[in-house]
Amino acid sequence: MAGKGDSAAQADGLDEATAHYHGHRGRLRARLRDAGPEAVSDYELLELVLFRAIPQRDVKPLAKELIARFGSFAEVLAAPRARLKEIKGVGPAAIEELKIVQAAAARMARGQVSKRTVLSSWSSVLDYCRTTMAYEDKEQFRLLFLDKRNQLIADEVQQKGTVDHTPVYPREVVKRALELSATALILVHNHPTRGQNITFDHTQSH
Numbered sequence: 001m002a003g004k005g006d007s008a009a010q011a012d013g014l015d016e017a018t019a020h021y022h023g024h025r026g027r028l029r030a031r032l033r034d035a036g037p038e039a040v041s042d043y044e045l046l047e048l049v050l051f052r053a054i055p056q057r058d059v060k061p062l063a064k065e066l067i068a069r070f071g072s073f074a075e076v077l078a079a080p081r082a083r084l085k086e087i088k089g090v091g092p093a094a095i096e097e098l099k100i101v102q103a104a105a106a107r108m109a110r111g112q113v114s115k116r117t118v119l120s121s122w123s124s125v126l127d128y129c130r131t132t133m134a135y136e137d138k139e140q141f142r143l144l145f146l147d148k149r150n151q152l153i154a155d156e157v158q159q160k161g162t163v164d165h166t167p168v169y170p171r172e173v174v175k176r177a178l179e180l181s182a183t184a185l186i187l188v189h190n191h192p193t194r195g196q197n198i199t200f201d202h203t204q205s206h
Contacts, residue, residue: 024060025051042073049101053094062089074131077102106132125186133190141168144186145177153180 028048031039040048046063054062066087070076077098084095125144133140141159144152156176159168177185 024058043067045073046076049097050094053091053097054089057089062087066090074105074127077105078131078133080137102131129188133188136190137192139192140190142188143173143176144188145180145182146184146186147181148183150184153182 025047028040028044032045032048037045043060043063043066046066047059050059050063066076066084067073069087070079070083079098081095081099084090084098129142133142138160140157143154143156143158145154145156147153158173158176173185173187
């Protein structure tokens with residue numbers, strides 16, 4: 001039977017652990033503030049997101065597990081809610097926090113891509129599409145409409161299909177391109193059954 005000494009020791013241990021993770025959170029926030037986003041790794045950035053949803057627990061192991069399971073910070077944000085629920089320790093509050101950040105990231109990416117020459121930076125387009133399309137459980141046919149300077153006019157999901165098939169209607173694609181006065185298109189579609197591969201095709205219109 002535990003005595004008063006044991007209880008005191010346990011309390012001291014809890015106090016020490018609490019002080020440790022609060023100190024860790026403060027240092028991580030300070031590093032992000034003072035050195036910028038490049039100074040923190042994917043799992044550390046994920047920790048910063050999870051802090052708000054899980055205020056009284058060390059979330060470093062959970063952040064590392066999420067990165068290990070899904071692959072990257074962006075892919076954790078894009079993971080389906082059902083998949084996130086499978087991870088022990090990820091509750092409704094954490095999932096909502098992740099989805100808020102995903103929505104914000106997608107909106108920022110859309111704005112950033114629309115202001116630059118798309119064809120000069122395929123990596124930016126690929127990152128953007130991974131943010132918006134990763135872990136979609138159905139095939140999706142997406143169109144990026146470009147002007148004569150190869151700048152993005154619009155980004156639209158044209159069709160959604162089944163797990164391995166999505167219909168493409170060339171007449172509708174051409175009609176929409178004419179409506180927007182687009183001179184070029186980037187056609188994007190994913191392959192949920194092939195590890196979330198994303199395929200690009202590019203065509204010029206006149």
